[in-house]
Amino acid sequence: MSAYNCFSDNFNKETFLSAIDARIKLVVVLVLIIMVLSYKGVMFPLSVAAFSLLLCLSMRVPVRVVALRAAQPLFIAAVILVLKTFFSGQEILFSLNLFGIGLSAHADGFMEGIQITSRIIGGVSLVVALGFATPFIEFVAALSWLKVPKAFIEIMMFAYRYLFLFLDDAHTIYNAQKNRLGYVGLRKGLHSFGVLTGSLVLRGFEQSQKTADAMVQRGYTGDMPILKGEPFRTAELAGAALIMIAGGITWMI
Amino acid sequence: MYSIVLVFIVLLVLPGSVFAMHISEGILPLNWAVLWFVLALPFVAAGIKRMKDLSKNDLSFKPLIGLMAAVVFVISLMPIPVPTAGTCSHPGGTAIPAILVGPFISVLITAVALLIQALFFAHGGLSTWGADIVSMGVVGAFTGYGIFKFLRRCNAGLGVSAFCAGLLSDWAIYLTTSVELASGIRGSEPFLPLLGKIVIAFVPTQLPLGIVEGAMTAGMVTLLYRRRADLLVKLGVIKQEQAGGTL
Numbered sequence: 001m002s003a004y005n006c007f008s009d010n011f012n013k014e015t016f017l018s019a020i021d022a023r024i025k026l027v028v029v030l031v032l033i034i035m036v037l038s039y040k041g042v043m044f045p046l047s048v049a050a051f052s053l054l055l056c057l058s059m060r061v062p063v064r065v066v067a068l069r070a071a072q073p074l075f076i077a078a079v080i081l082v083l084k085t086f087f088s089g090q091e092i093l094f095s096l097n098l099f100g101i102g103l104s105a106h107a108d109g110f111m112e113g114i115q116i117t118s119r120i121i122g123g124v125s126l127v128v129a130l131g132f133a134t135p136f137i138e139f140v141a142a143l144s145w146l147k148v149p150k151a152f153i154e155i156m157m158f159a160y161r162y163l164f165l166f167l168d169d170a171h172t173i174y175n176a177q178k179n180r181l182g183y184v185g186l187r188k189g190l191h192s193f194g195v196l197t198g199s200l201v202l203r204g205f206e207q208s209q210k211t212a213d214a215m216v217q218r219g220y221t222g223d224m225p226i227l228k229g230e231p232f233r234t235a236e237l238a239g240a241a242l243i244m245i246a247g248g249i250t251w252m253i
Numbered sequence: 254m255y256s257i258v259l260v261f262i263v264l265l266v267l268p269g270s271v272f273a274m275h276i277s278e279g280i281l282p283l284n285w286a287v288l289w290f291v292l293a294l295p296f297v298a299a300g301i302k303r304m305k306d307l308s309k310n311d312l313s314f315k316p317l318i319g320l321m322a323a324v325v326f327v328i329s330l331m332p333i334p335v336p337t338a339g340t341c342s343h344p345g346g347t348a349i350p351a352i353l354v355g356p357f358i359s360v361l362i363t364a365v366a367l368l369i370q371a372l373f374f375a376h377g378g379l380s381t382w383g384a385d386i387v388s389m390g391v392v393g394a395f396t397g398y399g400i401f402k403f404l405r406r407c408n409a410g411l412g413v414s415a416f417c418a419g420l421l422s423d424w425a426i427y428l429t430t431s432v433e434l435a436s437g438i439r440g441s442e443p444f445l446p447l448l449g450k451i452v453i454a455f456v457p458t459q460l461p462l463g464i465v466e467g468a469m470t471a472g473m474v475t476l477l478y479r480r481r482a483d484l485l486v487k488l489g490v491i492k493q494e495q496a497g498g499t500l
Contacts, residue, residue: 033380037283045279069375073277079454080280080438087450088442112440116280123279124375131373139372151301151315156365158319159326163369166327174331190465194472197328201349201473204320205484211320212313222312 045122278378300361348397419470
């Protein structure tokens with residue numbers, strides 16, 4: 001599956017979650033992340049993960065895509081779990097002999113590792129669900145409402161507008177190089193990779209000039225309009241409050 | 254020593270894809286996440302100010318920075334096979350904008366790319382955004398920029414300077430991320446031994462990846478020099494009299 005195909009914004013946004021105000025979704029996710037990070041246990045983060053996974057499935061996001069998205073954080077989580085289990089703690093859980101090396105797993109280290117792993121799973125699942133449920137342009141409007149500097153938002157909008165173009169370009173150049181044996185051997189591979197990167201940067205420069213010219217012709221004076229948020233809907237505010245209160249109660253239990 | 258060997262073996266047998274040392278959502282406890290945010294903010298603010306200053310008289314500057322952010326985003330998604338680890342890994346790509354547009358704007362570019370990656374690709378995270386900006390943006394950009402400028406002053410070639418900038422920038426990111434990870438997950442454990450284990454744990458991917466990052470940065474600068482030396486002159490990477498000469 002190509003990077004483009006598993007990009008969150010590429011999925012159907014016509015769901016009940018996408019209709020909810022992005023500002024509310026963002027605030028709820030940030031509050032829940034704070035709760036996940038400050039929780040001393042595993043139940044709350046795992047409950048949040050289960051809730052987020054259900055939301056993703058309800059949005060008909062393929063399970064494979066959710067799994068692919070979580071692969072990198074889970075890899076890091078696995079490394080941390082191994083490190084904490086075998087190299088942290090005092091209370092020996094079991095011992096084993098691996099390639100002639102004696103090694104002990106520690107119960108307290110394992111528990112610490114599990115806690116961090118659950119935090120990762122909880123946090124990642126929240127952000128993944130937010131990504132699938134929020135169109136980029138609405139997310140940008142939410143950032144603007146949160147008083148993120150306009151210059152930052154403008155750069156983000158430019159970047160988002162063109163990254164799909166560059167993903168396609170990179171894919172095309174890479175395939176062309178591969179077909180001409182550009183990645184046979186280390187030396188050739190490194191050279192091809194350098195050329196690929198250079199070509200993308202060059203394309204970035206040229207495209208930025210064309211974009212600026214086209215924008216100036218359409219009246220661009222250095223500022224871009226940003227979507228303004230509508231007034232909050234009472235039902236959405238009540239729903240958000242309910243989720244945060246339920247989260248708070250689970251957090252305290 | 255045995256534990257070091259074992260961590261190495263574990264990394265060799267773990268399958269999967271390793272990303273450019275992004276710290277995932279949830280790894281850092283709240284206090285550390287906030288601290289890294291506080292450290293990152295002044296650099297992002299400085300980057301925004303510098304960009305505003307430069308874009309006052311040049312309407313094409315903001316689009317250029319935005320498109321550079323898109324390029325960095327794409328570069329950091331490129332899968333690179335790492336034979337020593339049996340995995341795919343991804344470069345950081347922060348040395349490239351640092352060399353071309355300076356370290357402060359590079360921090361801004363990295364922050365934008367990281368936020369989009371965190372939100373729509375689950376690389377990095379919202380709570381670890383500050384830590385990722387500090388390692389990949391601040392440390393990566395300033396190391397790459399500093400090494401490049403230093404070597405150019407020592408009359409090193411453009412390609413060699415760019416290679417070293419990419420290589421050392423990647424390794425600096427790797428070390429900073431290890432410090433961030435060790436401080437965030439250590440719990441009751443002493444800091445330095447854990448840091449050592451984390452550094453060793455990522456050696457199989459990060460050492461070769463640094464070389465790839467160096468080659469990539471050198472390839473990029475060399476290609477620009479050959480095809481559009483005027484751009485390098487405009488951005489202040491080389492002087493007018495150096496354009497058209499040998500590398």
